[in-house]
Amino acid sequence: MNPKPNSIEEYFSWFSPEIREKLQSIRDTLKKAVPEATEVISYHMPAIKTSEVLVYYAAQKNHIGYYPTNEPIIEFKKELAGYVTSKGVIQIPYDQELPLKLISDIAIFRREQALIKLENKKKKS
Template identity: 75%
Template sequence: MNPKPSSIEEYFSWFSSDIQAKLKQIRQTLMEALPDAKEVISYHMPAFKTSEVLVYYAAAKNHLGYYPTNTGVEEFKKELAPYVTSKGAIQFPYDRELPLELISQIAQFRAEEAKFRAENKKKR
């Protein structure tokens, strides 16, 4: 298993400058989309969390992985058609521009979903 980074900055430092630029783009997009979320390292990846982890992202060999859970992928299935997806993951190739608006929309969807789930849990 890969080593666990102690910070987002340490995680970024493991990659080349061109990959770091993509990681910084997605990080900035998520910071703006999720102002109430906290940055954490979870499963050895950078992530944003409120009452639960909303999204993860990570650098892979040929793509940037974005992990908004299965509901985040399912909700935006049509918009994600140009990308390789699986149950809870999206692959953004390094040789293409990141779809920052779509990344933001998915993150905001996940934030609303987590808020709804947390409110329902309180009512029980």
């Protein structure tokens, strides 16, 4: 397991300027999509959180990994047709432009899922 960064800035500092720029673009996109979310480091990766972690993202050897859990991958299957996906992860190759609108749409979808889950929890208590 890689060392755990103390901050998102520290995590970004581990990578080349080109990769840092991509990570920062994702960060900026997520802040605009879900402005109420808190940034955290979880599982050694940058993530955004409301009542739960919504999405993680990380620089990998040949791609950016975007980790929104499995349901958005099913929900956005058509939009993700050009990407390698598996349970809970979308691989965005470094040589491709970042799909920032899709990244934003998935984060918003996850926020809605978290809100529904929170409301259901409140109803049960």
